[in-house]
Amino acid sequence: MAQTRIYMNASKSEADALFKLLDARFEEDGLPISVFEADEENGRFEVSLYAEEEDADRVFNEVGEAVATLPDPPQLLREVLPEIDWVAHSLEGLKPVRVGRFLIHGSHDRNLRRIGDLAIEIEAGLAFGTGHHGTTAGCLQAIADLLKREKPRNALDLGTGSAVLAIALARAARIPVLATDIDPIATQVAAENARLNGVGALVETHTAPGFHNRIFAERKPFDLIVANILARPLMRLAPQMANHLTPGGALILSGILERQRDAVVASYVNQGFRHIRTQAREGWVTIILRR
Numbered sequence: 001m002a003q004t005r006i007y008m009n010a011s012k013s014e015a016d017a018l019f020k021l022l023d024a025r026f027e028e029d030g031l032p033i034s035v036f037e038a039d040e041e042n043g044r045f046e047v048s049l050y051a052e053e054e055d056a057d058r059v060f061n062e063v064g065e066a067v068a069t070l071p072d073p074p075q076l077l078r079e080v081l082p083e084i085d086w087v088a089h090s091l092e093g094l095k096p097v098r099v100g101r102f103l104i105h106g107s108h109d110r111n112l113r114r115i116g117d118l119a120i121e122i123e124a125g126l127a128f129g130t131g132h133h134g135t136t137a138g139c140l141q142a143i144a145d146l147l148k149r150e151k152p153r154n155a156l157d158l159g160t161g162s163a164v165l166a167i168a169l170a171r172a173a174r175i176p177v178l179a180t181d182i183d184p185i186a187t188q189v190a191a192e193n194a195r196l197n198g199v200g201a202l203v204e205t206h207t208a209p210g211f212h213n214r215i216f217a218e219r220k221p222f223d224l225i226v227a228n229i230l231a232r233p234l235m236r237l238a239p240q241m242a243n244h245l246t247p248g249g250a251l252i253l254s255g256i257l258e259r260q261r262d263a264v265v266a267s268y269v270n271q272g273f274r275h276i277r278t279q280a281r282e283g284w285v286t287i288i289l290r291r
């Protein structure tokens with residue numbers, strides 16, 4: 001499903017006023033709204049609303065009507081954000097991938113394992129996550145870096161796909177990981193992959209859109225959450241991420257295009273997160289935050 005960004009350029013004080021106006025107006029629709037500094041030198045901000053393609057015209061008109069009540073209404077702009085075909089991506093390349101100590105490989109490449117590797121066997125299939133995509137590799141890198149310095153005790157992998165990240169965490173840190181996905185087929189594949197990789201007892205899989213499942217209340221608080229979804233759902237999930245993470249806990253987000261970075265960081269800073277680092281890979285960014 002393609003998504004449209006409806007946005008306007010404003011000074012800091014105009015942007016604050018626009019945010020308040022639009023936040024109140026679109027609260028019920030639950031549309032994500034972001035404010036970020038588009039031009040630091042000139043102090044110009046962009047206020048954006050994200051709408052599904054089929055709602056874009058309606059939302060565009062409604063935003064127009066809402067801002068027309070202001071003394072100096074801003075010009076409204078719009079752009080269609082690129083669509084991503086997760087399954088096509090999952091079939092990309094079958095060569096093994098090395099990130100830090102992790103080696104992600106198919107069954108035909110078992111012989112490439114070296115001593116000291118944390119080898120994870122994943123077949124390209126119906127669930128996304130063979131390690132080839134820049135977003136998966138970015139998360140694996142962030143996990144590898146984090147585990148050098150600390151040992152989380154209770155982790156969540158939201159949007160687990162093949163469970164590649166959950167397996168990496170369970171294998172490297174020997175901790176329980178809750179692995180969830182909106183797609184029941186992915187959840188099935190995830191459970192099977194966890195078992196094949198010897199961490200069936202540590203990785204618990206559930207089907208859930210976002211945080212809509214009782215299991216989250218039972219298993220929270222988490223001290224590490226990884227979520228490789230997409231910018232828009234990640235922005236929408238920011239308040240619940242804060243609610244499920246311990247203070248000081250780490251959050252690794254990916255599935256974000258470089259130009260969406262500021263908007264995503266802004267939504268999390270609004271929820272009391274601190275931005276630690278952003279890593280780029282193949283046009284995608286992985287953002288590391290702390291609550």
Ligand code: SAH
Binds near residue numbers: 159163180182183
């Ligand atoms: N974690 C894996 C897979 C990422 S692909 C990796 O890093 O490679 C993104 C996955 O998130 C897909 O399997 C998709 O079904 C799932 N997803 C998308 N939106 C979601 C949502 N709102 N809640 C839970 N899962 C979601």
